[in-house]
Amino acid sequence: MAGKRTIEDIARLAGVSKTTVSRVLNHKPDVDPATRERILRIIEEQSFVPNIAASGLAGGRNRLIGMLIPSLTWPLIPDLLRGIAEAVEDTPYELVLYSIKDEDLERDRSEVINRLLATQLTAGLLAVFPGPASEQLTRLYKQGFPIVIIDDQIEQTTPWVGTDNTAGAYTAVRHLIKLGHRRIAHIQGPPEYLASHDRYNGYRQALLEEGIIPDPDLVLVGDFLPPTGRACASTLFELPLEKRPTAIFAATDQMAYGVLTAVEEYGLSVPRDIALVGYDDDAPSAHVRPALTTIRQPIFEMGQSGIELLLSMLSETHRSTHSDWSPTKFGRSSIGKDRETQPPEPQPVRIQLPTSLVVRESCGANSHISVSTSAGDDLR
Template sequence: MSGKHTIDDIARLAGVSKATVSRVLNHKPDVDPNTRQRILRIVEEQGFVPSITASGLAGGRSRLIGVLVPSFTWPFIPDVMRGIAEVIGQTQYELVLYSINDRLRENNRTSVIDRILATKLTAGLLAIFPGMTSPHLGRLFQHDFPTVVIDDQALPPDTPWVGANNITGAYTAVSHLIKLGHRRIAHIPGPLKLLCSRERYQGYCQALEEHGLPLDPDLLIEGDFQPKGGRLSANKLLNLPAEKRPTAIFAGNDQMAYGVLAAAEERGMRVPGDLALVGFDDISTSIHVRPALTTVRQPFYKMGQCAIEMLLSALDAPRYPIAGKPFTPFLPASLANHEDGLEIKNANGPEPIRVYLPTSLVVRASCGSPYPFTVPITATPPK
C-alpha cells in the first residue's frame, strides 16, 4: 500500500467491515477482543491516522471543541487549559485552540468567531476571558450554539459562566492584614473598567467597613495588572508623608505585587518588616519571589474543569428544541458536593447558569508569616 491510507484499506487488510473498524477507532465496546487487537495492530503497522472531522461527520456531529484564549502568554492560561485537557482526555472530543489578541479591533474579533463557525468543524465554544466578544458569544448561545465563558471583563454575558469569587477573596485578604494589626492598608486595583478589579475593590472596602476602618482615597492608586504599573502605584503610595504612608498593600494581582516588591527594594524597605504585601491569583512564580508572596489563590484548574464539563453536558444532552429556549448545561459532576464558598446562580432557573468558585488565602512570608499555610475562604462578606 502506498499513499494515504483510508478506513476502507484498514477494513480490507483486517478482513472486516468498515463499520467494525469505525467502532474500534471510536472505542465502542461491541467488538470481539481478538478482532479489536487485529485492527489496532494493522492501524499501527500502516501508520493510519483517523480523521477527526470525518468521524464526526459520519456520526452526525463534530468531535471538535473550539477554545478561545485571549493570549497564550497570560500566566494563568496553562492551569486553565490543564483542567480542560484532563476532562477532554476522558472523552472522544478534541480541542482546537484560537487566540484572539487584544490588539484586534472589536469587529475583527467577532469576524474571527464567525469564520470559526463558518467551517462547521466545532460542536461548541469555550471562551476564556473573551472581553469585547462577549455580546457576540451571548447571541450565539441564544441561537442554540453551545457556549460557555470562563471569567470576563464585564458582568457575565447571556451565556453559562464560570469564574472566581473575587469579592470574598479580597475581603479575606484584607481582613487577614487587619488581624495582623495593620490599619493603613492601601489597595492597588487593576483597571477599574474590569469586573474583577471592581469586585476586588468591593471586597477591600467591605473588610475596612466591617472592622471600623475609614476608606482613605489617598490609599487607592489604580494600576494596570502589570509589574510596571504596580511599581509606579507603589512609589506614589510610599511617597506619602510618614503619617499617611501605608503599612500594608493589597495588590489586585500578583504581577502588580511584584512591582511593589521592586519599589520597596529600591527604597531599602523590608517586606514584611516595613511593609506587608498581599497579591491575588497565586500564579506559579509567586512562591519563588523573595519574600514569597502571600496571595489569594484563584482555582484556575477548577475553572477549566468546571467549564468544559458544563459545555460537554450541553453537547451530550438530548436535543429537544423549545422555541426561544437555548440549551442549558447541567451542573458539573465535579461540583456535586458543594464546597464551602461555592456560589451557584440560576442552577434551575430560566437564565444561564453562573458558577462562582471559592478562592483561598495562601499565607507566605510577605505579610509577616514565615510559615506558609492555606486558609480556605468559607465566610461571605457582609452585603
C-alpha cells in the same frame, strides 16, 4: 501506517455495509452484538480512526472544541491549559486554540469568534477570561451554541466556572486588618475586567466592616502587570507621611512584584515598612523575597471543571433530537421565531470554586497557615 483505511474498507473486511460500520462507530443501538463485536475487532486490527472532517461534514458530531484564550501572557495559562488538556485527553475531542494578541481590541475578538463559527468545525467553545468579549458570547449562547466561560463574566447568562473574587479580596484585606493595619491601599486591575471590580468591592467591604472609611487616594488603577504595580507604589510612597499606607493589597501578584521593585527603590522594606498581599499565587510568588502572601486561585481545577461542563453540554445537545447546533441551521430560522418556540431557558450552570489565602512573609504574619474561603463565604 494508521489512517489509510476508510469506513468502506472496514465494511468490506467485515462483510457489512458502511451504514452498519457507521452505526457501531457512533454507538447507535440496534446492531447485532455479534456483528458489532466483529466490526470493533477489525477496527482495532486496522487501527482505523474515522476522518473527523468527513464525519463533521456529513452531519455527525463535530469533534473539535474551540478554546478562546486572550492573553497568553497571563502566567496561570499553563496550569489552566493542563487542566483542560488532561480532561480532553480521554475523550474523542481535540482542542483548537484561538488566541488573541493582548493589544487587540474588542473588534478583533469578535472577528476571531466569527472565524471560529464560520469554519464550522467546533462543537463548542471554552472562553477563558473573555473580559469585554463576554457580551458577544452571551448572544451566541442564547442562539444555542454551547459555550462555557471561565472567569470574568459580565452578564450571568452563560454557563460559567470561576471563583468568587469579592470573597477572595475580602479575605486578603481582612487578613491585613487582623494584623493591625488600617491604612490599606489597593492597586486595582483595569476596569474592563469584572474581576477588577469584584476585587475592589471585596477590599471595600472588608474595610467598611471594620468601620474604616475607604480613602480614594489609596486606590490606584493598574493593568495587572508589574510596571504599573511599581508606578502605583511610587505614587503611594510619595504621599505625605500621614497619608501613606502601611499595607498594600495588589489585585495581582504581578503588580505586587512591581511593588517590591518600588519598595527597593525607596529604600523601604517589606513587611517592616509596608505589608503586601497579592492575588493569584503565580509560581514566582513562593520564590520572591520576601515570599508573597496572596490569594490562590485553583486554576487547574477551573480548566478541568470548565471543559467537563462543556463536554456534558455537548453530549446533551447531541442527545436531544440530534439537533447539533450549526450556523447553517440557525441562520435559516428568524431570531424572533426562534425565541417564541423555545421553552423558557433554564438557569445556566454556574460553578464557583473556592480560593484560599496563602500566608507567606510579605504580610508580616510569621506563621505559614492557609485559610480557605469556600464559595459559601460570598458576602454580597
